[in-house]
Amino acid sequence: xxxxxxxxxxxxxxxxxxxxxxxxxxxxxxxxxxxxxxxxxxxxxxxxxxxxxxxxxxxxxxxxxxxxxxxxxxxxxxxxxxxxxxxxxxxxxxxxxxxxxxxxxxxxxxxxxxxxxxxxxxxxxxxxxxxxxxxxxxxxxxxxxxxxxxxxxxxxxxxxxxxxxxxxxxxxxxxxxxxxxxxxxxxxxxxxxxxxxxxxxxxxxxxxxxxxxxxxxxxxxxxxxxxxxxxxxxxxxxxxxxxxxxxxxxxxxxxxxxxxxxxxxxxxxxxxxxxxxxxxxxxxxxxxxxxxxxxxxxxxxxxxxxxxxxxxxxxxxxxxxxxxxxxxxxxxxxxxxxxxxxxxxxxxxxxxx
Amino acid sequence: xxxxxxxxxxxxxxxxxxxxxxxxxxxxxxxxxxxxxxxxxxxxxxxxxxxxxxxxxxxxxxxxxxxxxxxxxxxxxxxxxxxxxxxxxxxxxxxxxxxxxxxxxxxxxxxxxxxxxxxxxxxxxxxxxxxxxxxxxxxxxxxxxxxxxxxxxxxxxxxxxxxxxxxxxxxxxxxxxxxxxxxxxxxxxxxxxxxxxxxxxxxxxxxxxxxxxxxxxxxxxxxxxxxxxxxxxxxxxxxxxxxxxxxxxxxxxxxxxxxxxxxxx
Amino acid sequence: xxxxxxxxxxxxxxxxxxxxxxxxxxxxxxxxxxxxxxxxxxxxxxxxxxxxxxxxxxxxxxxxxxxxxxxxxxxxxxxxxxxxxxxxxxxxxxxxxxxxxxxxxxxxxxxxxxxxxxxxxxxxxxxxxxxxxxxxxxxxxxxxxxxxxxxxxxxxxxxxxxxxxxxxxxxxxxxxxxxxxxxxxxxxxxxxxxxxxxxxxxxxxxxxxxxxxxxxxxxxxxxxxxxxxxxxxxxxxxxxxxxxxxxxxxxxxxxxxxxxxxxxxxxxxxxxxxxxxxxxxxxxxxxxxx
Numbered sequence: 001x002x003x004x005x006x007x008x009x010x011x012x013x014x015x016x017x018x019x020x021x022x023x024x025x026x027x028x029x030x031x032x033x034x035x036x037x038x039x040x041x042x043x044x045x046x047x048x049x050x051x052x053x054x055x056x057x058x059x060x061x062x063x064x065x066x067x068x069x070x071x072x073x074x075x076x077x078x079x080x081x082x083x084x085x086x087x088x089x090x091x092x093x094x095x096x097x098x099x100x101x102x103x104x105x106x107x108x109x110x111x112x113x114x115x116x117x118x119x120x121x122x123x124x125x126x127x128x129x130x131x132x133x134x135x136x137x138x139x140x141x142x143x144x145x146x147x148x149x150x151x152x153x154x155x156x157x158x159x160x161x162x163x164x165x166x167x168x169x170x171x172x173x174x175x176x177x178x179x180x181x182x183x184x185x186x187x188x189x190x191x192x193x194x195x196x197x198x199x200x201x202x203x204x205x206x207x208x209x210x211x212x213x214x215x216x217x218x219x220x221x222x223x224x225x226x227x228x229x230x231x232x233x234x235x236x237x238x239x240x241x242x243x244x245x246x247x248x249x250x251x252x253x254x255x256x257x258x259x260x261x262x263x264x265x266x267x268x269x270x271x272x273x274x275x276x277x278x279x280x281x282x283x284x285x286x287x288x289x290x291x292x293x294x295x296x297x298x299x300x301x302x303x304x305x306x307x308x309x310x311x312x313x314x315x316x317x318x319x320x321x322x323x324x325x326x327x328x329x330x331x332x333x334x335x336x337x338x339x340x341x342x343x344x345x346x347x348x349x350x351x352x353x
Numbered sequence: 354x355x356x357x358x359x360x361x362x363x364x365x366x367x368x369x370x371x372x373x374x375x376x377x378x379x380x381x382x383x384x385x386x387x388x389x390x391x392x393x394x395x396x397x398x399x400x401x402x403x404x405x406x407x408x409x410x411x412x413x414x415x416x417x418x419x420x421x422x423x424x425x426x427x428x429x430x431x432x433x434x435x436x437x438x439x440x441x442x443x444x445x446x447x448x449x450x451x452x453x454x455x456x457x458x459x460x461x462x463x464x465x466x467x468x469x470x471x472x473x474x475x476x477x478x479x480x481x482x483x484x485x486x487x488x489x490x491x492x493x494x495x496x497x498x499x500x501x502x503x504x505x506x507x508x509x510x511x512x513x514x515x516x517x518x519x520x521x522x523x524x525x526x527x528x529x530x531x532x533x534x535x536x537x538x539x540x541x542x543x544x545x546x547x548x549x550x551x552x553x554x555x556x557x558x559x560x561x562x563x564x565x566x567x568x569x570x571x572x573x574x575x576x577x578x579x580x581x582x583x584x585x586x587x588x589x590x591x592x593x594x595x596x597x598x599x600x601x602x603x604x605x606x607x608x609x610x611x612x613x614x615x616x617x618x
Numbered sequence: 619x620x621x622x623x624x625x626x627x628x629x630x631x632x633x634x635x636x637x638x639x640x641x642x643x644x645x646x647x648x649x650x651x652x653x654x655x656x657x658x659x660x661x662x663x664x665x666x667x668x669x670x671x672x673x674x675x676x677x678x679x680x681x682x683x684x685x686x687x688x689x690x691x692x693x694x695x696x697x698x699x700x701x702x703x704x705x706x707x708x709x710x711x712x713x714x715x716x717x718x719x720x721x722x723x724x725x726x727x728x729x730x731x732x733x734x735x736x737x738x739x740x741x742x743x744x745x746x747x748x749x750x751x752x753x754x755x756x757x758x759x760x761x762x763x764x765x766x767x768x769x770x771x772x773x774x775x776x777x778x779x780x781x782x783x784x785x786x787x788x789x790x791x792x793x794x795x796x797x798x799x800x801x802x803x804x805x806x807x808x809x810x811x812x813x814x815x816x817x818x819x820x821x822x823x824x825x826x827x828x829x830x831x832x833x834x835x836x837x838x839x840x841x842x843x844x845x846x847x848x849x850x851x852x853x854x855x856x857x858x859x860x861x862x863x864x865x866x867x868x869x870x871x872x873x874x875x876x877x878x879x880x881x882x883x884x885x886x887x888x889x890x891x892x893x894x895x896x897x898x899x900x901x902x903x904x905x906x907x908x
Binding site for chain 1: 688
């Protein structure tokens, strides 16, 4: 791995090129390590802002600091390009990265992450799947949401969704190739257990059929809720936790747990982090059953440790999809790690034509 | 005006429709800002000031982000004005070979897509170890907004009567004196409007800031985007309404106080 | 308008100017060279050399269907947005040019008001206004008594509306400045000679404002060509633009060579359009002189 890294990362030549042009002089007075002013001993975790950060803080980082004395600073806006630049220039601002699926594996290939220390982190016995560089800590479910007042008889599985005669209605799908190809195959009648490796041609053919009914291919998650409530779409592919929080806010919205796609959110440690050991400790903590229980109750996530599901309160458990349900699909990240870039391109071409 | 109102009613109607088009989205946001839900809802089911309370709560960080954007906007606009206004003066009052090319180079950030500028500056400042510094952020914004200062100042300079400058020169004033005592006072209007426009562009800018800003010190737009993976917070509607209200009140007051009737933009 | 003045000043003055005015332009020139041109050269370099050096990204662009579609989208959305912005901007600029400076300043603040509202909430506001169950369609249905629905959002129209909303102020400025620089005496003379307002507008005012119109149109289309947030929020599936692809290759695929190559092509297109406009103008001017 490390051998390929050096050829992939263009640091020395790029740096020399710029310095050669004498820019060091201009910059000298301002050069400051970006992390100098962050709390000296705290781990820096880059994650999303807003309500999500509140959940992470409450369920994971604050109790972690109380227990271990290791501080965690949450900063907003995970962005692999920034991670890449930090690693290639050696100017690390972050220690821990909170990322999802395919692009995360892509980043691991680029050599952006440390290998997980399996003597600290138990990577076996998981609902999801750990890779050499990324540890699952949160599993959320994608499925169909609808307005129960407007749509008393909604499609509750993807197969029903694709049955336009029985369930006519405007659909909202995502502009993400992963998830969407799975939906297409399930809609076309593929048995969840035979899903992988994906029959890509069949998936695109199925998508071609449903295309006219898709009122909006949604790029940003908030629109999966707002377009449903503003009556622009009838069936929205969205996420259980997102629906639960909208519902708690009094919106007329329901989520079908009959058939869902489970997606995994990962933690990775940035290559060269000076706090590697503490970061591994944090990751190990985040996946602990009691922490997973707290996270699940705050976020409506499926615990990554199989046993933890039984610890969750019945009210929350009722809203969670059952990972053992044969209709449930666990998104296979290994498949996407190899195929994400090429399939994404084909998917974009599909959207454009 | 006379021409429009007296003789052509259709253009007048169209003009006002365009004003309505420009303002309506901001107006729709106002009622949303008085809702109590955590979701964007129009019209709100319950009314209250919760969103304003949250916008002003220091713990939520919106105030700090807004303050940061203000400081950044002022810094970047100052840099842009300090370099842009003299440059416009120099360009408009001289002829030299390659002038067109130089003008084009100075204007070119307008014509480079923001994502390109953002990527370019990000790689550049990352190599210099400067990403995340206010200096890098202010310089990046200055690059993006200076061309607009150039445009408005150049057009303001076109309206100035050059005979006054010539007279001053004949009487022995240096070029610097002319610039500060003759040109600058007469340009006040264009510089102010150009400056406001530039400030707003900086205040609204998200793509460059997303790359350059330190992740624990987001600007206001970056903070707004940082939760897009989960929500578009209705707090944004309160912030927007608040800013719109301040601007309208401020400009009405300014219009009443100001007595200068200088022409130009 | 400026050339007679220069001639009267004489050659020595021009010489002096050449040296003296340089100091006014120098700081900005240096700044742009260091903080804009140099980074941009870095992008050009990355588009060819990222680890190893090759032209694969450009070859890929030239042969990929995805890129051709995105290119066509970028050009057509940029063109239409520029056109719409200029037309709307003209009405506003004309209105502004016929009022007192003090009033104008107030109205300019109004024109810039949309900038205070983030596109994130604005996109929701547009859904409320333009959606199938939105204010306009509901009003139309109430008035006509039918269930007519005009699709105005999540399609090309939505992108144009959203972008024009943002770009109109960019078009207003140059048009307004060229309207204000016109000599009012010309219009008055035409009026005294009995020309009708409509004729005065088309034969005097509009031709004289053309440079501003062209500048405003170029600026708004080129800026429009570089945006990607609005198309993602308000557009349909077919409205993906080159800037969306740059964003994707930078942040998700981490393929900076491809991202840089698309970026370089985007800048080249802008350059091409600008030189074309400059060439047309020069031809027009020399044609008028002959």
